[in-house]
Amino acid sequence: MAIRLGANQYGKAEVRLVRINRDTDVHTIKDVNVTSQLRGDFDAVHTGGDNANCVATDTQKNTVYAFARKHGVHAIEDFALLLARYHVDTFDHVSGSRQEVQEYTWNRIATPEGPHDHAFVRSGAETRTTVVTKDGDAEWVLSGFEGLTVLKSTGSEFHGYPKTEFTTLAETTDRILATDVAARWRYTGTAVDYDATYASVRALLLEAFATTHSLALQQTLYTMGESVLRAHPQIAEIRFSMPNKHHFLVDLSPFGMDNPNEVFFAADRPYGKIEAAVVRDGAPDPGRAWESVPGFL
Numbered sequence: 001m002a003i004r005l006g007a008n009q010y011g012k013a014e015v016r017l018v019r020i021n022r023d024t025d026v027h028t029i030k031d032v033n034v035t036s037q038l039r040g041d042f043d044a045v046h047t048g049g050d051n052a053n054c055v056a057t058d059t060q061k062n063t064v065y066a067f068a069r070k071h072g073v074h075a076i077e078d079f080a081l082l083l084a085r086y087h088v089d090t091f092d093h094v095s096g097s098r099q100e101v102q103e104y105t106w107n108r109i110a111t112p113e114g115p116h117d118h119a120f121v122r123s124g125a126e127t128r129t130t131v132v133t134k135d136g137d138a139e140w141v142l143s144g145f146e147g148l149t150v151l152k153s154t155g156s157e158f159h160g161y162p163k164t165e166f167t168t169l170a171e172t173t174d175r176i177l178a179t180d181v182a183a184r185w186r187y188t189g190t191a192v193d194y195d196a197t198y199a200s201v202r203a204l205l206l207e208a209f210a211t212t213h214s215l216a217l218q219q220t221l222y223t224m225g226e227s228v229l230r231a232h233p234q235i236a237e238i239r240f241s242m243p244n245k246h247h248f249l250v251d252l253s254p255f256g257m258d259n260p261n262e263v264f265f266a267a268d269r270p271y272g273k274i275e276a277a278v279v280r281d282g283a284p285d286p287g288r289a290w291e292s293v294p295g296f297l
């Protein structure tokens with residue numbers, strides 16, 4: 001019976017790093033979570049416990065901290081590319097690398113004298129994400145975010161769906177539409193101003209959510225993706241995972257009251273789960289960009 005090692009990758013998961021820039025009295029902060037993984041010729045360690053090629057996960061962790069000191073942490077995509085390139089370029093037996101980074105945002109605390117120099121408050125905003133994959137000379141960059149919670153109090157309808165013996169949902173021409181947007185988009189190359197593009201994509205997505213008169217969350221999702229692809233030729237596709245966070249009108253008639261779309265029960269589960277990719281025709285092949293990215297089609 002022939003048995004062999006299949007696909008494998010290994011590294012250090014969730015290296016928590018806070019990098020303070022203290023060049024002036026006005027400090028800046030980068031708060032990130034890095035998962036570093038290597039791919040390549042690791043047969044011997046798996047099949048024989050021979051560690052000669054096994055760059056220790058502890059070393060990968062230390063490399064993250066050392067690179068933060070040496071290079072600083074700017075756009076998380078650039079930091080991830082730096083780490084991926086270092087590992088592939090340094091070790092003959094490392095043919096590829098996957099670097100995943102999450103970034104948590106902090107804002108300066110407001111004081112009567114203005115924004116504080118070195119005191120910060122964690123913003124409840126979304127978590128920015130990246131996944132960089134390098135396979136030989138090929139490189140793929142995904143950018144994105146998760147946990148961007150948005151709500152429209154009107155401008156959303158849902159009707160015209162098939163009625164079966166199990167359908168109880170009432171059609172509506174005026175409902176609350178709410179979701180936590182998780183999005184990841186794939187670039188066609190790596191010569192990108194990641195911070196500027198992130199800000200633009202985020203703004204476009206919020207604008208499309210706000211201004212689309214929604215007939216279904218699916219339609220809102222597609223419109224959001226379309227607006228990003230139209231504005232950014234260097235983005236090949238954008239994928240979304242969006243819960244439909246249901247808000248049910250409370251029946252106040254037992255209390256002799258009407259309820260003209262004012263009082264809702266915000267259900268936390270179950271929720272609709274709407275996922276789709278919006279893709280540019282003729283975009284370059286995704287290659288290994290989406291490998292082991294959970295939660296996305």
Ligand SMILES: O=c1[nH]c(=O)c2[nH]c(=O)[nH]c2[nH]1
Pocket residue numbers: 158169215216217218244272
């Ligand atoms: O926007 C929606 N899409 C659906 O597919 C769906 N299904 C459902 O029950 N409510 C909704 N709303």
